[in-house]
Amino acid sequence: MSIMDISKIFSLLQPKEDEEDGCLRLTQAIASDDDKLLAELLSEEQYRQCINSRSGWGIPGTPLRMAAAHGHLRCLEVLLSHGADVDSLDVKAQTPLFTAVSAKHLDCVAALLKAGADPNGSPYNNCSPVMTAAREGDVDILRELLQHGAEVDVRAKVPDWASNTTACRGPLYMSAVYGHLDCFRLLLLHGASPDYNCTEEKMLARVKQPKTVLEMCLKYGCGVEYTQLLIDFGANVFLPTVSTDKSTKQNESVILLLKERVCPKTLMSQTRLAIWKYLAMANKVCAIDCMDIPQVLKNYLKHIT
Template sequence: MVLKKIDNMSLMDVSKIISMLQPSEEEEERDSSECRELNRVVSKDDDALLSMLLSQECYKKFINSRCGWGVPVTPLRLAASLGHLRCLEMLLSYGAEVDSLDVKAQTPLFSAVSGKHVDCVAALLKAGANPNGSLHNNCSPVLIAARDGDVDILHELLQHGAEVNVRPKVPDWVSSGSACRGPLYLAAVYGHLNCFKLLLLYGADPNYNCTDKKILARIKQPNSVLETCLRYGCGAEYVQLLIDFGANIYLPTVVTDKTTKQNKAIALLLKERVCPKTLMCQTRLAIRSYLPVANKMHSIDLLNIPLTLRNYLKHIT
């Protein structure tokens, strides 16, 4: 039975895992002095020496090779994880592969986001890095930034078209609600209000982080983001934002724990249920719903309407 479940997993392509674990011809030579020297220089953030080395063909041919103890990494991956911007930019200028994968299917961008190195994140995105990371990784840069509350990094990712409603990849047979825990959910649970609002501005679904019908069908009681905010006592600010962005306020059940925060949030919710939205609010929701999720903020700026109305559509007061 267990083997059958593993066979049906869509978490990662097994053949892809095997191919990533197999060293390339260059990586079979990763213990060479040239490869080790590149990583040593990167670890010291010595961009001048790195440039001198990469100008020599005997070193440049190792620019995309993985080496080192534990998880072998490319020089670019190492620079991204350490936050060594000068070396990272130098490697990119010499043609380092911007979306190279390690054996964990993590890209240099994923490492920079995990390390909270916003300048490296910006440089990698400018160089064409995929803002969603690798399709073969369980997680994504947006999920990491939302969980950690890195609003500047999150903004960089969303500005470059990262998927705002991304969800973690789980096997088909998993029935827990973890499949629905997208960035908006994580920002709420971990108390990152600025990230929460930023995600909504860029088109995050105010009701569910997961729209996969197959997954939702496997969950006995799927919770909306609003229900999650009430359950975790996120406070009235979160509830107000969800109301403003058009969340469904008619929940099947409202669970209270008699905390001050939650009482305020529930009072706000109950008031909203009996007070219909103004025509302006309904119009804003209607217009925003017709804009594409990707690049929603850019689309608003392109509308031929007064600045005051553009700001209103972006929830700027």
């Protein structure tokens, strides 16, 4: 992209002179969380024209982005009711949903998703709401995103020439290395790949030596609970390279992995995996809840002990 192209993009993002005053009034109402004033302003055509305009210092964004960033739910709902673009982008290609997730405003996240926001954020931003929630350990926000169909496995958002060793490290990997076991379990329950957290063969082929989630859990000492969950969800235990020096021989996770390599899975475990793979990728948990089977079996299928 040339400097001329970049300049043109920035010029398009700036509000016109006649919009500046309207933008300022709207942002002032949002900053003070005055939803009544905001609704009053938006009842006039001159202010409605500014509803999707980008303005402000730092990261110019729309009024909806500002409401999401501050967690001002009532203002956010007023903006949505007056036709604000739910997936409008700021100059960093971040949507209001991404902003609400980053700021940890669960109620705003729920409202935006209900209004039709894309749970995956923008394809022009290399991060995603799910990745952010997994990294921060926001299990309630993560659950909200996943229930609205957010992708659990990493997807390529960069050109081939920009690929690197981190390309296939998705939300599952992030939740593990940051020590968020609840998020880790939730991602697996919603169908995250237990091997590479990536199902795109082309993307994996671009990485010289892709590391499985299991191998990274061992490397970072994530704890035996992570290893057990990956095994229970069908991770290939023969993919990771395991060192057996003195220090790792005492590692509980390594012992568990080595044991799994020589001992066949129980019939119950194999049956659970077979049923799990049979279920549609989306709404696996809901599908289990709808089964006409005892609650104890539903809990087992959902890995609830």
